[in-house]
Amino acid sequence: MSLLEAEHVKAYYRVREGFVKAVDDVSLHLDRGVIMGLAGESGCGKSTLVNTLMLNIRPPLYLIDGRITLDGNLLSKMDKQTLKKKVWGVLVSIVPQSALNALMPTQKIIDLIKDIVHAHTDISDSEIVSMSRRRFEELNLPVEALNMYPHELSGGMRQRAVIAISTLLNPKLLIVDEPTSALDVSTQKQVLKLLVDLRKAKIIESMIFVTHDIAVLRQIADRIAIMYAGKIVESASTDDILYNSKHPYTYGLINAVVTPEPEVRKRGLISIPGEPPNLLKPPSGCRFHPRCPYAMDICRREEPPLVEVGEGWTVACHLVASGRR
Amino acid sequence: MLLEVKNLTKIFTVGFLRRKEIVAVKDVSFNVKESEFVSLVGESGSGKTTTARMILRLLRPTSGSVVFRDRDVWSLRTLNDLRWYWRQVHGIFQDPFASFNPLYKVDRVFYQVFTLLGDNDVDKESLVNEALKEVGLRPEEVLGRYPHELSGGQRQRLMIARCYLLKPKLILADEPISMIDASTRAGILQLFSKLRDEYKTSIIFITHDLGLAYYVSDRVLIMHKGSIVEEGSPEEIMEHPQHPYTKRLREDVPLLYRKWSGF
Amino acid sequence: MVSQLIRDLLRIKKFDLSVAIFSSILIIGLVGPIVYEVDPVKMIGPPEQPPSEKYPLGTDSYGRDLLAQLLHGIRNSIYIGLTAAAISLAIGVTIGALSGYRGGVADSSLMLITDVVYALPSIMLMMLIAAYLKERNPIFVALVIGVTSWPWVARAVRSQMLSLKSRDFIYMSRMAGLSDIKIIFEDLIPNMASYIFMAFVLLMSGAMIAEAGLSMIGLGVTRGVSLGIILYWAQLLESVRRGIWWWFIPPGACLVALATSLLLLSTALDEYFSPRLRGG
């Protein structure tokens, strides 16, 4: 049985002009022990999707439709109280996109931990302190950081502390939203190492890693899902995405990656023309058609179906559906 | 030589009661030739932006000099001399959100620079439209809007469009810290390469991503704790890094087709 | 944008309350003297009459109508407050902006002047100037207050300026070859507009109180009435001890209401603008 199962999930923001269709009919599943990367351009709905998957939604965002099951629990039917007690922090934790700046400046890291843990369980303070110390030691983080204020820590250290805190209660699933985008490469590597170690130490089972940087995903993800304009357009193992991708948007994204490698130098630098669409009025048919070099008539009219092209490999593109790729 | 940077040093004094000195840039020297693409690479806080601001004559160095076409930049005093300088040396800043005055429509950043061009008989509107098209923006989509109505990528392009309008001899481009998508980044890099190829513009490209630097530059300068610790062609730097910091930097860049060991 | 701003502000209770109090007194001061056509400085009846139908707020020891005095007093006090605040603001913003923007020698010398004016007990300075001017109409009093109460504005504007001037958009304007004056007026001051407006409100409240203070020590206006001058005469003729309450309570209450409504307004504005200023 997979750990997370989402079927036909729709989550829209209600705004004055109508609905922003940030997550529109997304289905995905995540197996135990797997690190899945979620990639796509800014504004395509990555943050909205991962927050929806754990039912962390508040107006103007609404869950319009869909079923979400996590570790056998039907989250989409649970009320806020149950989610708070039984799910968040215990089964699934998220490190949100702005976590680096979201820490209370007047609170020491250890006090922050106490607050968070008390929200879920009634472990005693001294127990929490020793738990935290053990965890920081286990992950090779400096224990002194526990008694410091957020601003006394460097950006990378702060991010690692946040990750350690979020996983204190050993959630089965950890979601990290752009954890390294504000960090430089050396600090980024330390944070990525920590994430991998979490799984090695069996503190977490699975992880969803959100980013627009495919080179980072290549280093840690087993699978990659590519999102465009509120939809998952391709989902496959990391190697298939890198070497055999079938969706024009996927290889557009990959061709735009610039890393110091001979392969990249050889193929040259190719960017995707145009900008992502406005999700208030997404384009008809295939949402990528205004930017797609292969767009056909049918692409403008009909939405491409999600087709399974291999073991755990799905693509939504008319080229694939009609057997031309 | 187009630009010579000699022994540039900047020391900030911070704190009120307990004064502390921060050496942000320490004895930095390098040259830039015509139509050369030079990358300045270093981690956060290594002094890249501070160096750029001193070259742009926006921040006064503690010591050292910046010489552009045999004129010491910090000896330029009159507004006319300064305009002469900024006409030829222009900058693009790190944060596309902070680069626009929130109270004015974005059009202002273009109409401002016509004082630098000095020619009043030009058809300003068509020049602006042309520059926007060069960077892949539709004038009707961006003109007349306020900065907060545009995405980070659009704002970044607007600043580049300003450079297309001016066609300076040297551009200092401070790359945003990953707030911009990888795919948008590739497009922006192409815009700089185009400026260089078509107008022989020299570019000092500032980034913490060695990957980008390797790809576009003629020469790479590695900056660490305020000093330039290594300098060479992108191939030299990637294949035979000398300084331990460069070696570490190279190892830490995530690659697309090679996986890190131990992960 | 402006209409949105006003709509947002109207949602703040403190803002509504303070604006309501201030503007109703202001309207009384503006319209009152036109509707109630009695000369405030002429003897029109018996002295020290309590309020009655004929003299709605009674009369003072010289038989002058106190309602007429109050109406004209409000008008002049607000006038002095506005003018003095405008003068202080002009001086304070100019000095603060220049010294923050230019830095170096200009900054040190301007801040020296500011410190000197700041350190001098301002009431002394006011006394000196006021004593020198024997004939004092409201505009002189406003001037005296205005030229002595700007230092804190200069300091505040300077520190705002220091944080604004290293913003990238200022660098964008500098690189476009704009003159310093243009940058100050187009980029810097508009971005401090909400801040400057708050300073104006505070200055005005302070100026009206300073006017009363000057009047109380006999250095207020010599021509016309102001709230301070009414209080001065009431005090001089021992109205409090003699229980002539209708002489000192109405002008005192008006002064307090004006000054506190402005203080309240400035806290409301502060609450509204501060998080935004911090955000960007």
Ligand SMILES: Nc1ncnc2c1ncn2[C@@H]1O[C@H](COP(=O)(O)OP(=O)(O)OP(=O)(O)O)[C@@H](O)[C@H]1O
């Ligand atoms: N509170 C909101 N109200 C209305 N629309 C919103 C709101 N928050 C986000 N959106 C819109 O929903 C869409 C998806 O946003 P989301 O933050 O999920 O994107 P993202 O892929 O995480 O982008 P990024 O890479 O920039 O973090 C965007 O078009 C965004 O403008």
Ligand SMILES: Nc1ncnc2c1ncn2[C@@H]1O[C@H](COP(=O)(O)OP(=O)(O)OP(=O)(O)O)[C@@H](O)[C@H]1O
């Ligand atoms: N105005 C200032 N006052 C005091 N210290 C400053 C100031 N500006 C920069 N610094 C310090 O100087 C050092 C170099 O900063 P700089 O912004 O040049 O780094 P950078 O290489 O551009 O970093 P990043 O990649 O994060 O943009 C840092 O330690 C910074 O804190």
Ligand code: SF4
């Ligand atoms: S469905 Fe059509 S438009 Fe969409 S990606 Fe495939 S080919 Fe391109």
Ligand SMILES: [Mg+2]
């Ligand atoms: Mg996001």
Ligand SMILES: [Mg+2]
């Ligand atoms: Mg910088």
